[in-house]
Amino acid sequence: MTTIVAGSVSLALDQPFSLDDTLNCGQCFRWQRQSNGSYSGVIGSTAVNIFITNKTLHCQRLSLDSIPLEPLCQEFFDLDTDYKPFQELCRSHPVLSDAVDFAGGIRILRQQPWEALCSFILSQNNNIKRITGLIGRLCEYFGDPILCEDGSVHYTFPPAQRLAVLTPEALAPVRSGFRAKYVIDAAQKTVSGAVALDALRSVPAGEAMDSLMQIKGVGPKVAQCALLFGWHKLDCLPRDVWIKRVMDSVFPDGFPEQVLPIAGVAQQYLFHYVRAHPEICAKPGGSLSD
DNA sequence: ATCCAGGCTACAA
DNA sequence: TTGTAGCATGGA
Numbered sequence: 064m065t066t067i068v069a070g071s072v073s074l075a076l077d078q079p080f081s082l083d084d085t086l087n088c089g090q091c092f093r094w095q096r097q098s099n100g101s102y103s104g105v106i107g108s109t110a111v112n113i114f115i116t117n118k119t120l121h122c123q124r125l126s127l128d129s130i131p132l133e134p135l136c137q138e139f140f141d142l143d144t145d146y147k148p149f150q151e152l153c154r155s156h157p158v159l160s161d162a163v164d165f166a167g168g169i170r171i172l173r174q175q176p177w178e179a180l181c182s183f184i185l186s187q188n189n190n191i192k193r194i195t196g197l198i199g200r201l202c203e204y205f206g207d208p209i210l211c212e213d214g215s216v217h218y219t220f221p222p223a224q225r226l227a228v229l230t231p232e233a234l235a236p237v238r239s240g241f242r243a244k245y246v247i248d249a250a251q252k253t254v255s256g257a258v259a260l261d262a263l264r265s266v267p268a269g270e271a272m273d274s275l276m277q278i279k280g281v282g283p284k285v286a287q288c289a290l291l292f293g294w295h296k297l298d299c300l301p302r303d304v305w306i307k308r309v310m311d312s313v314f315p316d317g318f319p320e321q322v323l324p325i326a327g328v329a330q331q332y333l334f335h336y337v338r339a340h341p342e343i344c345a346k347p348g349g350s351l352s353d
Numbered sequence: 354a355t356c357c358a359g360g361c362t363a364c365a366a
Numbered sequence: 367t368t369g370t371a372g373c374a375t376g377g378a
Contacts, residue, residue, distance in 0.1 A: 089359055183359075190358035193376060240374025245361085282361050303359035334359075357378085365369085 071123040072133045078146055081168025082115055085140075088169050088335040090292045092182055092195045093202070093220075103217070106139045107175065110209045110217040125211040141170050141295070149297075149325045153332065158313050158343065159322065162332040165339070169331055171295060176260045177253060178220040179293025180275065183285045184245050200237045201246075205229075226250035245280025252278055268296045291327040300326040308344040309337045 086094040086102055094104035101114035103125065110126040113136075122136045137143065150167055153159040185201070186194045205225055206218035226234075227250035234243040252258040258278060263271040268290055275286040287301040300318070302310065310317070322329050337343050 186358090187360040188358060188373080189360085189375080190377080193358075197375090238375065241361090241372095242374080280361060284360060288359065301359065304357090305359075338359095355378105358376100360373105362371105362373090364371090366367100 071121065072136060074120040074122070074133070074136060074140075074142060076115070076118045076120055076142070079168045080115065080120065080140070080170060081166075082113065084166055084169045084335060085172065088166070088331060089191050089338075090331065091172055091174060092191070092198045103215075105209065105217050105219065106135055108207070108209060108219050109135060110211050110215075111136070125213065125215065126209045126217070127212065138173055141173055144170075146170065146328070149328045152319075152322050152325060153329050155319045155321055156314075158309075159318075159329055159333065162329070162336040166332040166335040169335060171297065171328060171331065172292065173295050174293050175220065176263070176289070176293040177223050180249060180253075180260070180278075180281075180285075180289040181220070181223075181226075181246055183288040183292070184249055184278075184280050185239055185242050186288070187242065187280065187282075187285060189242075197237055197239050201234075201239075204236055223250040223253040227254045242280060245278070248279040249281065263290070263294055268299050271296065272299075287327075291331075297325045297327045298323065300330050303334070305334055305337050305344075306330060309333060312344045 082102055086096075086104075094102045096102055097112070101112050103110065103112045105111075107130070108126070109124065109128055109130050109132070111132070112123045112125055114121050120136065120140065120142075122132055124132055150163045153163045182194070182198055185197055189197075202218040202220055205221035209217040209219060211217060226246060229247055231243040231247065234246065237243070239246065253260055258274055263274060266274070271290055271294065272283065272286040275281050275289060276283070284301050284303060287299040290296040291299040291301060318326055318329060
């Protein structure tokens with residue numbers, strides 16, 4: 064009996080979707096741009112190559128598994144969510160409107176909760192380039208290899224059970240510095256159930272934050288990033304140094320009220336926008352020396 | 354060389 | 367409660 068495995072799927076897109084912006088805006092760290100402009104990456108235990116042409120998302124399976132490709136991509140890239148209403152809400156403020164014009168092709172991926180949590184623990188006081196390398200090493204050293212048709216090897220994100228039994232010394236090759244002990248604590252509390260990741264799905268953001276912040280090395284910013292990118296809680300508003308800057312200078316009273324339910328989406332447009340245009344945060348007449 | 358990066362902990366006042 | 371030194375690492 065022959066197993067038919069769909070090697071690729073094509074998904075029609077009914078709204079803007081930029082792979083470059085979505086995969087390079089700091090919400091994920093594991094997608095690699097190929098020389099032809101496509102991206103390769105891992106969703107769960109499936110390695111894929113993706114690209115967009117003619118308002119169609121093409122997804123090719125690289126790994127040798129038979130997990131149905133279409134629902135996998137449909138969910139991961141959040142294709143069932145209509146972002147137009149979110150962008151209309153952002154139009155209520157000129158700078159958010161500019162951010163939408165600049166970064167409106169970003170979609171909030173539906174990453175696995177554990178991967179998002181672990182990734183953003185490692186992200187603290189760190190820059191995106193180094194975070195990417197660090198997570199790459201974590202997966203290469205502690206994930207499961209995914210053999211691919213073309214001879215390449217991808218890796219799963221290491222499950223919590225595997226990291227929970229490690230010592231900081233064992234994690235040394237990852238070169239995560241002081242963050243190693245935080246990752247181990249997160250893994251242990253996840254495995255023990257002290258922090259029940261699955262249960263957070265049905266819990267309001269504030270309560271979910273309190274739960275995640277029991278983990279050493281998880282404060283408000285890491286918790287909100289994890290909940291936004293790993294649990295798709297769109298009302299979370301992570302405040303990193305860039306967002307703090309633009310909040311202080313442009314939104315001293317916070318986002319417009321109507322934006323708050325999707326503040327995480329607005330935040331992500333803004334994050335991508337201000338990193339490319341730091342002058343937005345410049346205080347009018349302010350000087351660096353006072 | 355000093356500063357900074359998708360911050361948090363531990364401690365002081 | 368608010369404020370801040372120290373933290374590991376590496377690129378600018």
